[in-house]
Amino acid sequence: MLNLPKKVTIIEVGPRDGLQNEKLFVPTAIKKQFIGALRKAGFLEMELTSFVSPKWVPQMSDAAEIVADCLEADARNIVLAPNRKGIDRVYSTDCQAVAVFVGVSNSFNLKNINKTTKDSMAELAPIIYELKEKNYFVRACISTAFYCPYEGKIDESATINLCREFVDAGVDELSVADTIGMATPDESFSLFSKLKNLFPNTFLTAHFHDTRKLALANILASLQAGIDRFDTSAGGLGGCPFAPGASGNVATEDVVYMLERMGIDTGVDLDKLIDAIEVVRPHLSRKIESGYYRLHAQTV
Template sequence: MLNLPKKVSIIEVGPRDGLQNEKLFVPTDIKKQFIAGLRKAGLQEMELTSFVSPKWVPQMGDAAEIVADCLDADARNIVLAPNRKGIDRVYSTDCQAVAVFVGVSNSFNLKNINKTTRESMKELKPIIYELKEKNYFVRACISTAFYCPYEGKIDESDSIKLCQEFVEAGVDELSVADTIGMAAPNESFSLFSQLKKHFTNTLLTAHFHDTRKLALANILASLQAGIDRFDTSAGGLGGCPFAPGAAGNAATEDVVYMLARMGIETGVDLNKLIEAIEVVRPHLSSQIESGYYRLHAQTG
């Protein structure tokens, strides 16, 4: 008998994680329409954009305008801010939920933000304390929790230790990522079982990339470990500029469809989700490859 929850929370990361690696600049108005469409589809938690240097991630150069026009008082609006400069930009907005990130792998962290994992944590801990004093929701994104494109397999205990540091710093949520899409279902079950055991009062979210077409299998394994929150990206958009070969995120529509077939509620309307994807699709440099989307495009 499968151990399944009655309901799963979907955290939509398409507007941020999904678009950050897109080669063509998606017009700001299209991004706004995309976000509005995702909201209409029933997605209540969303990564809207990130306050990062436009020099390194040009796609996010319109972050201030996106935040100014796309906040929803009835939803959790998350903005990624990787450092003090980004956090100070968040303070100038009405956004009340912030994501920070660190890679378990030193090599990945150095490639990504030019700091070791230790250096990143030294910088982030006082920022997290400050955010919590100001009553912000803080989400910690744990990159390369399973494998690194430069170092290979990551020791499970190293991922748990980094999560422990974030929990002790006071974060509300851990988003634990298979950044290069190399985890196998047994590895996902093992790590998330340990995280559930250790961090009973912290929101635990699984974040899978579909590089080797194992994202759905890993989500099923994570469900068995007691996880009921998943990061997904409409259209399977995504990738990472600093993780060579990493494909897009688990496609929201494929995940929602699978969960619906299993009798698990998500609150997401698939037809409206496809409508949202259609808004952004003409502005993408590559085709959308998700199974549910391709079937829908062929039949309707």
């Protein structure tokens, strides 16, 4: 008998993590329509955009306008802000949920934000404390939790130790990512079982990329470990500009289809989710290749 929850929370990351690596600039108006359509599909938690340097991530250059127009009172509206400059921009908005990130791998971190993991945490810890003092929801994104494109396999204890640092700093959520899609189900079960046991009062979210078509298997293993929160991206959009070979995030529609077929409530309307993908699809540089989408597209 599988150990399954009755309900799972899907955090839709398409508007931020999904679009950040798109080669073509998606018009701001289309991004707003995309977010609105995703809301209609039932998502109550979503990554909207990120306050990062337009020089390095041009796709996010319209972040201030997205935040100004796309906050929803009854939803968790998450904005990525990786450093003090980004956090100060968040303070100028009405957004109340912030994501920060650090890679377990030093090499990845240096490529990404030109800081070691240790230096990143030294900068972020007081910022997290400050955010919590101001009653913000703080989400910590743990990159390269399983494997790194530069260092190979990451020791499980290193990931656990970094998660512990974030929990000690006061974060509300740990989003633990298989950044380059190399994790196997046994590795996912092992890590998430330990994290669930160690940090029972922290939201634990699994974030899988589908580079090697193992994401759904890893999600099933994570369910067995007691995880009931997953980051997914509509259309399987995404990838990391600083992680060579990382394909898109696992497709929201494939995850929702699997979970609903297993009797697990996601609160997501698949038809409306497909409608949301259709909003952004004409503006993408790549095809939507998720299994559910391809089958749906053949029947409409």
